[in-house]
Amino acid sequence: MSSLINPTTTKTLITSATFRRQLTTSSAVTQRLVSNPPDLIKWVKTQGGFVHPFVKIADSGPPYGLGLVAHQDIPKGSDLIALPEHVPLKFPDGGDGSHQNLVNLARNVPEELWAMKLGLKLLQERAKTGSFWWPYISNLPETYTVPIFFPGEDIQNLQYAPLLHQVNKRCRFLLDFEKEVTRQVGELKLQDHPFGGADVDASSLGWAMSAVSSRAFRLHGKALQNGNRGDVPMMLPLIDMCNHSFNPNAEIVQEQSSSDPKMLVKVVAGTNIKEREHMTLNYGCLGNDFFLLDYGFVVPSNPYECIELKYDGGLFDAASMAAGVSNPSFSSPAPWQKQILSKLNLEGEQALLKVTLGGPKIVEGRLLAALRALLANDSETVQKHDLNKLKSLSNEAPLGLANETATLRTLIALCVIALNHFPTKMMDDEALLEKGVSTSTELALQFRIQKKSVIIDVMRDLTKRVKLLSSNESLASQN
Numbered sequence: 001m002s003s004l005i006n007p008t009t010t011k012t013l014i015t016s017a018t019f020r021r022q023l024t025t026s027s028a029v030t031q032r033l034v035s036n037p038p039d040l041i042k043w044v045k046t047q048g049g050f051v052h053p054f055v056k057i058a059d060s061g062p063p064y065g066l067g068l069v070a071h072q073d074i075p076k077g078s079d080l081i082a083l084p085e086h087v088p089l090k091f092p093d094g095g096d097g098s099h100q101n102l103v104n105l106a107r108n109v110p111e112e113l114w115a116m117k118l119g120l121k122l123l124q125e126r127a128k129t130g131s132f133w134w135p136y137i138s139n140l141p142e143t144y145t146v147p148i149f150f151p152g153e154d155i156q157n158l159q160y161a162p163l164l165h166q167v168n169k170r171c172r173f174l175l176d177f178e179k180e181v182t183r184q185v186g187e188l189k190l191q192d193h194p195f196g197g198a199d200v201d202a203s204s205l206g207w208a209m210s211a212v213s214s215r216a217f218r219l220h221g222k223a224l225q226n227g228n229r230g231d232v233p234m235m236l237p238l239i240d241m242c243n244h245s246f247n248p249n250a251e252i253v254q255e256q257s258s259s260d261p262k263m264l265v266k267v268v269a270g271t272n273i274k275e276r277e278h279m280t281l282n283y284g285c286l287g288n289d290f291f292l293l294d295y296g297f298v299v300p301s302n303p304y305e306c307i308e309l310k311y312d313g314g315l316f317d318a319a320s321m322a323a324g325v326s327n328p329s330f331s332s333p334a335p336w337q338k339q340i341l342s343k344l345n346l347e348g349e350q351a352l353l354k355v356t357l358g359g360p361k362i363v364e365g366r367l368l369a370a371l372r373a374l375l376a377n378d379s380e381t382v383q384k385h386d387l388n389k390l391k392s393l394s395n396e397a398p399l400g401l402a403n404e405t406a407t408l409r410t411l412i413a414l415c416v417i418a419l420n421h422f423p424t425k426m427m428d429d430e431a432l433l434e435k436g437v438s439t440s441t442e443l444a445l446q447f448r449i450q451k452k453s454v455i456i457d458v459m460r461d462l463t464k465r466v467k468l469l470s471s472n473e474s475l476a477s478q479n
């Protein structure tokens with residue numbers, strides 16, 4: 001298991017892949033790159049930006065770190081912050097020799113790790129003496145609580161294979177990329193060196209990638225040749241001091257007028273904001289895998305939390321039999337059932353076998369439709385229905401009560417299998433949390449507790465539906 005070390009300075013060259021410095025207390029979240037960084041609000045104003053006079057930076061307490069707070073009531077619709085175009089930090093379009101070398105490095109970054117590309121620019125500015133963005137960069141957290149910095153045992157403690165896979169992929173990429181960076185820039189003259197001669201290792205690359213993934217926003221960039229505006233990831237000084245909420249009281253607005261192509265990013269109060277209230281933005285309707293991987297926190301009772309399963313005939317047959325269905329046909333579907341599976345992209349070379357339980361839909365539509373179709377006896381009844389109807393849980397029993405009961409029971413059995421897959425019980429996890437553990441262990445425990453909770457919530461919901469179906473059935477037979 002490879003993990004990285006939260007760096008203290010970009011000048012440290014760390015070659016070992018094992019974790020040496022534990023994420024210990026929540027103060028690690030608020031510790032900034034330098035101990036007394038410049039006043040960020042003042043800097044934004046000096047640069048021609050606007051900051052509402054009642055907006056202040058304050059400690060939001062663990063686990064939030066710093067945040068923006070109103071020190072008097074602010075009415076709905078008020079502008080809170082506005083940034084002129086030159087203030088956001090972006091990956092630049094052009095520049096000198098050292099820039100070209102940065103572009104060459106960025107070519108090694110896969111699209112899905114876009115945060116690393118902008119991270120290279122951030123590292124460049126961090127290493128540059130007298131960088132324009134130093135007042136911003138010096139205010140960034142020194143360490144991040146994302147799992148690439150967890151000790152190996154806490155990566156294992158996540159107990160959830162899809163996230164473990166992502167964490168390992170990122171760690172492996174960073175360790176390989178460290179070698180590539182050394183290969184490409186090691187021999188460069190100082191004036192061409194993209195990081196001013198500073199050593200850049202996997203840990204400092206991880207710091208930069210996490211700084212970007214946890215703080216950058218995708219905004220409209222300059223107009224492209226086709227007239228569209230591409231989405232450009234940017235770091236937005238001060239605006240990125242807002243913490244996350246699914247019910248935010250502030251929102252980002254991008255103003256564009258044809259007469260003034262200069263882009264201005266604003267944050268506006270979406271509701272009346274009371275004195276001492278924290279300003280929040282919605283980072284996105286995301287599950288905890290994304291929040292932990294990119295931002296280093298877990299949202300309790302997250303309405304978008306899901307678990308991933310693989311659509312697998314053998315597993316589904318086992319679940320169905322455990323649910324009391326005789327002779328399920330998941331491993332050997334009839335040709336008409338195969339056709340439906342193909343339409344659902346669950347069969348064929350390009351099939352997407354990852355399906356989800358949880359979130360607002362409770363059961364992913366493709367999974368629900370597949371179960372309903374594969375537990376049906378005849379093709380006519382199934383083919384009478386539009387696939388979209390079969391995908392919807394609110395569409396009750398489209399193929400009859402018996403089919404629906406078998407479908408829901410199979411789903412419940414799948415939940416039981418998924419829950420039994422975790423090596424520990426929720427009660428054990430909660431007891432461990434109460435003992436007081438390191439930040440990374442706490443996050444791993446919270447993460448797996450939320451995964452188990454979502455499975456239990458899905459089971460509860462489906463059980464209610466089964467009960468309702470059987471009471472409908474007995475009513476129908478009485479009538």
Ligand SMILES: C[S@@+](CC[C@H](N)C(=O)[O-])C[C@H]1O[C@@H](n2cnc3c(N)ncnc32)[C@H](O)[C@@H]1O
Nearest residue numbers: 063064065066214215240241242243244295297
């Ligand atoms: C865009 S920054 C916000 C400013 C940050 N609190 C700071 O101290 O610089 C995002 C980071 O804030 C923290 N954060 C934001 N919203 C949170 C939430 N709802 N729960 C826990 N931590 C949160 C996480 O550390 C996250 O990576």
